[in-house]
Amino acid sequence: MKVAVTGAAGQIGYSLLFRLASGSLLGPDRPIELRLLEIEPALKALEGVVMELDDCAFPGLAGVEIGSDPEKIFDGVNLALLVGARPRGPGMERGDLLEANGAIFTAQGKALNSVAADDIRIGVTGNPANTNALIAMSNAPDIPQERFSALTRLDHNRAISQLARKTGAPVTDVKHMTIWGNHSATQYPDVFHAEVGGRNAAEVVDDQSWIENDFIPTVAKRGAAIIEARGSSSAASAASATIDAARDWLLGSATDDWVSMAVVSDGSYDVPEGLISSFPVTTSAGDWTIVQGLDIDDFSRVRIDASTAELAEERDAVRELGLI
Ligand SMILES: NC(=O)C1=CN([C@@H]2O[C@H](COP(=O)(O)OP(=O)(O)OC[C@H]3O[C@@H](n4cnc5c(N)ncnc54)[C@H](O)[C@@H]3O)[C@@H](O)[C@H]2O)C=CC1
């Protein structure tokens, strides 16, 4: 499998590449070839990272190619992990990156459209992830829309971890977590459909004030808290979530669970059609299906609507910039 990673010399790349090469994506027995895209000035640093990859002697690493031309790097790739983008600093919202990063995803969408393999899957991690995925998708008219997704798995994992901590359960007991909407402060982490040890999570927690005033803001603002503490945005956890999301997409999610992925809306749960919004999905062999039939009460409705309204605003902004 040929896996492209953009922004490969960046912080997330430094964690992601070694996990990919060591077999975290497909298992140690299925070799992968890495195609690493960077901007010209970062290629020297990337050469250093490739020297380190060599030095690990990973048995499953079948080859590494680096470059700054997306048409060359994306040629024949089966999976593209679009990480490369300018990260936000303290005091910024992810939406502030729209203009700076939008241009990157226009060019990369076009390049994927012309040279990627027929079975290409594209996962966008670079922020603002949902709208960057929309830009790439809109610039790749020959690639089916369901091949694009944006990363909300980090939020999903954060939510599982917070809920496990609150209830004293191991993370493996937390199932059916959902992140709805945008990978932004408006996202809605939903415990009402989640379970802890097979019981409804909201009932186990039995503390509406914690859900509203602690859990939701902690998950939604975790990225900012990490920037505040580390001085730069989350990297190892973002790489880990990028792998979790791609692995489940390609190999399938657990049969007794679902995952959160931002994918193109078909109008499910009244999320406007065409937006790339996070939903509960099950996955199998490279396909995803939005989980249907969940009851959405007023508390959840207001929050899902607020986040999808923000996505619609971002879509309108990039439309005005001529990016879609
Ligand atoms: N969706 C999510 O859950 C998360 C998303 N992120 C986002 O991921 C992105 C990357 O974060 P970091 O690795 O920390 O940033 P970083 O600044 O350390 O690395 C980004 C890399 O992208 C490269 N780059 C810039 N333009 C490029 C282009 N046109 N083609 C290829 N590479 C290009 C840069 O040279 C740089 O090496 C940021 O947008 C960040 O906000 C970060 C954490 C979580």
Ligand SMILES: O=C([O-])CC(=O)C(=O)O
């Ligand atoms: O907050 C940021 O800018 C980085 C990010 O997306 C996250 O950690 O969720």
